[in-house]
Amino acid sequence: MCEGRVAIVTGAGRGVGRAYALMLAKHGAKVVVNDLGSAANGVGADISPAQEVVDEIIAAGGEAIVDGSDVSDWTQSKAMIDGAIARFGKLDILVNNAGILRDRMMVNMTEDDWDSVIKVHLKGTFAPSHHAANYWRTESKAGRQIDARLINTTSASGLFGNIGQANYAAAKAGIASFSIVVARELERIGVTVNAIGPRAQTRMTEGLREVSEEALLRRDPEWIAALVTWLASPEAKDVTGRVFEAWGYGYSVAEGWTHGPITAAQREAEEVGQGVRRILAAARSNAGIERDSWQQP
Template sequence: MSFLEGRVAIVTGGGRGVGRTYALKLAEHGAKVVVNDLGGDAAGGGSDDLTPAQEVVNEIKAMGGEAVVNGGDVSSWDNAREMVAQAVETFGRLDILINNAGILRDRMLVNMTEEEWDIVVKVHLKGTFAPTHHAANYWRTESKAGRQPDARVINTTSHSALFANIGQANYAAAKGGIASFSQVAARELQRIGVTVNAIAPRAETRMTAGLREWTPEQLERRDPEWIAGFVAWLASAEASHVSGRVFEVWGYGITVAESWQHGPSCEASKDPSVLGERVSKILKFARGNAGINPGEWLDP
């Protein structure tokens, strides 16, 4: 229980899937948890049913922990502010923010509607920015008052963004934005004692159910608890030296994604007629873009 004893966490999208597992794992190790969830379906539809979040809270209390439900929309500026305030008012502080809430509206880009683009970007990207903004302002106030935080923001990116999965232009764009946002936020918030990292989880949840058949071994390695263990470590005091990184996480291991790197270069020119040979040369020596290899989803 002492690993996260005394720390207070918010987990968005904490009623189901990996978010549920995060909330339970944090509580198992002593954290007090605000379980945020609207209760909608995987596409973001349905009525505001707080039952999944309440069930997680009930499980935490049954194990002797402390937790409360929050039913706010993470992409709402006011709801995000109220969520942070609820954590502080209920438990006296906030130490950990896990931005996990998300939806899917998959479609090839030529068929994608404006609404399908807007809602996915709003939930994922704004739904990461808004809670982080309000949490960061709370931590900045604490720092100015001489109470330097040892705080964590853990965001959720995706392999779809890192490796360009077709049929998910909206989701990949939002998740790619979250990866970059995490790196910028890490640099901005380090002076007030806040680390910011992002993870790309591989797990079997309702968002991935039915995509392919898995062997029992593969299903075991896609258990969300493998990811929750790493998230709990990132949330702990032990991880205070880790910030601005993106990690791939599943039961087969933890990998550091190395982000964009400078590759081969050539001399620029204002004359386009001379550039063909130069660009062809640097492309010859450049590594190809990393992509999703179907085999990677089956074996380590």
């Protein structure tokens, strides 16, 4: 499905990123496997997980290279984009997947817990996207036809809220909104932008809850990689500005914030309550994060 296309996958040394890289390569893409190789909390660096993914792709007959750039660093993220183009001659797909966790209740969260998570997720999505988009814009101005993909990573925590993850949820909600805005900005030059909210069993989610054997199967990253690969392919060139939830239980289009019930505005505070309580009674509750909130196909 992606024969001859060039893809960068960030955070591709493990988990869902690894599954993305392997499936994109299986479908003919040349892949830059980016991973700083830090621990789940963002500490340290180790290039070996990314190298193992590259070795697996090459052993299967594909093409791939390792990139150890810190995607939250402006200069390094540009070097990653430029390096992919220098090596493979172009760039068609950027999958922003890199992330860390620093889970704490908000009252116990440190400034570093907040700053580190926001930087890796939010800036680590913006910086590579900015540099890739400028490459695609330059190509478009030169008269070359663009059919490119920007696929970002949000989360059910960011879309619906999860206690103990105020930093992570804020970053992931920001990525969802970022994706919708950038989709509108880049559509005219032939770039689609979508976001994925993956639900998978990886080192980022281990120990968070008891998981049955059936749930483990449904949380295999390959379910999500299939959707990402389809979105990365020419077949999905008309799909943009959408946020998807994905796991083995199904794919869902998240509908985001919508305009709900309305009441007349008031100039006096004491006249506000009755109308607001009426629209609250008519409004739907916020969507939940658990599977039982899904409508199964």
